[in-house]
Amino acid sequence: MTHHEEKLPKESLSYWRTNIEFPKFPKLEQDMDVDAVIVGAGITGITSAYLLANEGLKVAVIDSDEVLNGTTGHTTAKITAQHDLIYAEFIHSLGREKAGLYYQANSEALKFMKETVDRHSIECEFSPEDAYIYSTTEKYAKKIEKEAEAYKTLGIDGELVDSIPFPIEIQNALVMKNQAQFHPTKYLVHLIQHITDKGGQIFEQTTAVNIETGVNPSVLTTEDKRITAKHVLICSHFPFYEGTGLYSTRLYANRSYALAVKTKKEFPGGIYISADKPARSLRSVTANDEELVLIVGEDHKTGQGIETMDHYKALETFGEDVFELEEVRYRWSAQDLVSLDNLPYIGELTAGNPNVLIATGFRKWGMSNGTAAGLLFRDMVLGKENPYADLYTPSRFNVHPSVKNFVVENANVVGQLIKGKLETPKTKPEDLSKGEGAVITLDGHRKGAFKDDEGKVHIVDTTCTHIGCEVAWNNGERTWDCPCHGSRFSYTGEVIEGPAEKPLQKYDYKMIDNLT
Structure with a gap:
């Protein structure tokens, strides 16, 4: 089909x-x-x-x-x-x-x-x-x-x-x-x-x-x-x-x-x-x-x-x-x-x-x-x-069975935590089309970006506020999803689903050049 x-x-x-x-x-x-x-x-x-x-x-x-x-x-x-x-x-x-x-x-x-x-x-x-x-x-x-x-x-x-x-x-x-x-x-x-x-x-x-x-x-x-x-x-x-x-x-x-x-x-x-x-x-x-x-x-x-x-x-x-x-x-x-x-x-x-x-x-x-x-x-x-x-x-x-799976699942969490920290994305904000989101590199920093239907770019820190894993972009629901414990955030960084309680840090795209 x-x-x-x-x-x-x-x-x-x-x-x-x-x-x-x-x-x-x-x-x-x-x-x-x-x-x-x-x-x-x-x-x-x-x-x-x-x-x-x-x-x-x-x-x-x-x-x-x-x-x-x-x-x-x-x-x-x-x-x-x-x-x-x-x-x-x-x-x-x-x-x-x-x-x-x-x-x-x-x-x-x-x-x-x-x-x-x-x-x-x-x-x-x-x-x-x-x-x-x-x-x-x-x-x-x-x-x-x-x-x-x-x-x-x-x-x-x-x-x-x-x-x-x-x-x-x-x-x-x-x-x-x-x-x-x-x-x-x-x-x-x-x-x-x-x-x-x-x-x-x-x-x-x-x-x-x-x-x-x-x-x-x-x-x-x-x-x-x-x-x-x-x-x-x-x-x-x-x-x-x-x-x-x-x-x-x-x-x-x-x-x-x-x-x-x-x-x-x-x-x-x-x-x-x-x-x-x-x-x-x-x-x-x-x-x-x-x-x-x-x-x-x-x-x-x-x-x-x-x-x-x-x-x-x-x-x-x-x-x-x-x-x-x-x-x-x-x-x-x-x-x-x-x-x-x-x-x-x-x-x-x-x-x-x-x-x-x-x-x-x-x-x-x-x-x-x-x-x-x-x-x-x-x-x-x-x-x-x-x-x-x-x-x-x-x-x-x-x-x-719990003891066995405890080791397996928490090894997965550690693996995701390390993987996210080592990834170096190549996408930049200007590469995004309307309705598209991605993990980007901006002034040497790993960030998350989404360009809405009006062309405004929303920038967030991709570090989950639960234990610090790096979130991934979900293009089907337009959310940032954490691979470690399932926390989910809106494209503006607000918490949709726990265990995270605090939103992702937001950045003004026009001021992002000031980051050090």
């Missing part, structure tokens, strides 16, 4: 953020006291606030941006316990009991979501679907066979099949029955209404930067405001506060890409993902009574890899080959965090501190894991036993 640029939309825009009216909330302007303060207004934070408000607790939710504009607003929105090829690995590394608990936790999350949709009559395109993972090579066919044995061991409702209803030559596929898909922002907007109806308060454009721990911990914001609570729930994707948990060394950031496309061929139903790499994920969505196909994949570590627009082009080519495309309506990308052993960290931020809880590392499966986190948080705040607390506990760091 040719002429990708003619079909791909110029701007990145998530389908889940269009044609829906989001509620607006003020910035936090004064100190306050609540029972629970929740940092992050995605599926984990909103679900947690909904559950705790229903229990009669006084809750406050704060978000550095707008509600549902982070990973939740850019998801694939599958609700499933089929999280790639995971159960054979978990049986081997965690044991049969914990592998079964993981399946059970995510299945119960799906059940809770369906019951919530039914209870409140939420129109969010909730649809039961069978989930398939398929192989196109002999190597992955054997892995799927091993995964099928794990399904039998754990009593998972599924089976091997030898075909899927697409013109893709596969070796085999593994189906997990009775999973689902939905429209995540429509679902969560309804939960937000229930939170505010119960007296819960939500604040946007309110960035948390620190926690004062104690019997009643306080969350501190960039505006020197504080919310004091009995419980703090960190649901901010990457934890804005790590304590002594070393989360920067225990997580790595991955980006993946999505297209919502109008196809000539009808979508046959179901939700699908390839076992082979690069991954290809498929599901349908309904836009104004018109069916679109969502094509997702091309994941890579944030700030590392090929030109980002090439990932979109690869998905477009795949869609054309399988479905014959009429039009690419939307394109967007998402960032996900992966833990060292592929299990989320959900529980006490640091062992023995039950007042500060964290949920992170959902590894692209945040709809079920984020909901499971909310259910676990509710029980922990209320002092109730929960069968999944030990499974997800962040203090499990000493398990064998």
Whole structure:
């Protein structure tokens, strides 16, 4: 297929953020006291606030941006316990009991979501679907066979099949029955209404930067405001506060890409993902009574890899080959965090501190894991036993796979840190076209430059304000992305995604000659 640029939309825009009216909330302007303060207004934070408000607790939710504009607003929105090829690995590394608990936790999350949709009559395109993972090579066919044995061991409702209803030559596929898909922002907007109806308060454009721990911990914001609570729930994707948990060394950031496309061929139903790499994920969505196909994949570590627009082009080519495309309506990308052993960290931020809880590392499966986190948080705040607390506990760091991956991932960080310092870019500001960004050399200094559509050049320091790695230009989203821990900045240097808290240093292009 040719002429990708003619079909791909110029701007990145998530389908889940269009044609829906989001509620607006003020910035936090004064100190306050609540029972629970929740940092992050995605599926984990909103679900947690909904559950705790229903229990009669006084809750406050704060978000550095707008509600549902982070990973939740850019998801694939599958609700499933089929999280790639995971159960054979978990049986081997965690044991049969914990592998079964993981399946059970995510299945119960799906059940809770369906019951919530039914209870409140939420129109969010909730649809039961069978989930398939398929192989196109002999190597992955054997892995799927091993995964099928794990399904039998754990009593998972599924089976091997030898075909899927697409013109893709596969070796085999593994189906997990009775999973689902939905429209995540429509679902969560309804939960937000229930939170505010119960007296819960939500604040946007309110960035948390620190926690004062104690019997009643306080969350501190960039505006020197504080919310004091009995419980703090960190649901901010990457934890804005790590304590002594070393989360920067225990997580790595991955980006993946999505297209919502109008196809000539009808979508046959179901939700699908390839076992082979690069991954290809498929599901349908309904836009104004018109069916679109969502094509997702091309994941890579944030700030590392090929030109980002090439990932979109690869998905477009795949869609054309399988479905014959009429039009690419939307394109967007998402960032996900992966833990060292592929299990989320959900529980006490640091062992023995039950007042500060964290949920992170959902590894692209945040709809079920984020909901499971909310259910676990509710029980922990209320002092109730929960069968999944030990499974997800962040203090499990000493398990064998974690130790191995700790060394590998942190060697990668060191490598990226050194690589960025040694690179000498040859591009100059005058070389840029409108809408183009690049790492440049200016008066002997390594800088980042972007020329906007009016021809103004924006210059920033490329040193990430987290630990000092050098950011890379993301031409698909027009952002500066850090290859070490996934911090992301706008082309003007403002923080989009943590763990960085401070913006990149800006420079006036006309005054840059004065740098020494």
